[in-house]
Amino acid sequence: SYVLTQPPSVSVAPGETARITCGGDNFGSKTVHWYQQKAGQAPVLVIYYDSARPSGIPERFSGSKSGNTATLTISGVEAGDEADYFCQVWDASSDHPYVFGTGTKVTGL
């Protein structure tokens, strides 16, 4: 089955920039979404369609995709951004169209 690889953890000082990567094969044909999951809570959509931001999500969250890697960038990290982040792809041509990445825990230094 399709595999999406993320770094297990990213540590960042408050106010700095966190970059979370998500790698997979043939990314160009797939759409990537990102979710934030705080401890004990349900996931929240923070980026859809590679780089679009839902209403209510702060501008410091941004997404990009290049080659076989998608990146979620959190600029000016705040304490409240500490969470697990998951990428997810939609592949309309697959019999398993929704695959999640392995997840990355963002912690403050």
Add this chain to the structure above:
Amino acid sequence: QVQLQESGPGLVKPSETLSLTCTVSGYPISGGYYWGWVRQPPGKGLEWIGSMYHSGSTYYNPSLKSRVTLSVDTSKNQFSLNLKSVTAADTAVYYCMRLNTVLSSCMDFWGQGTLVTVSS
């Protein structure tokens, strides 16, 4: 605002059937979009289980397809998950969600999740 709420037993015996219901408020299930389920074993990542349309059209994770059935009750604005022949490996937090097919099939609304433990 769209809200989803899972309900069902928190404990299921091995080999039995896990049954959960998701009640939707703030949007009619028959109004469009797909609806579905995602699960998360304790301390692990997210796994898509399956999704369905209000017409009854369904599609499932191939690894679970032989054991999963999704159904919908539009009169109650609810949809349900049945997972048969469960084992300890099915212990997880189960989330229901809305699949927004307009926004490139992202999962834009989620329930709070319900922990289901498989144990005798």
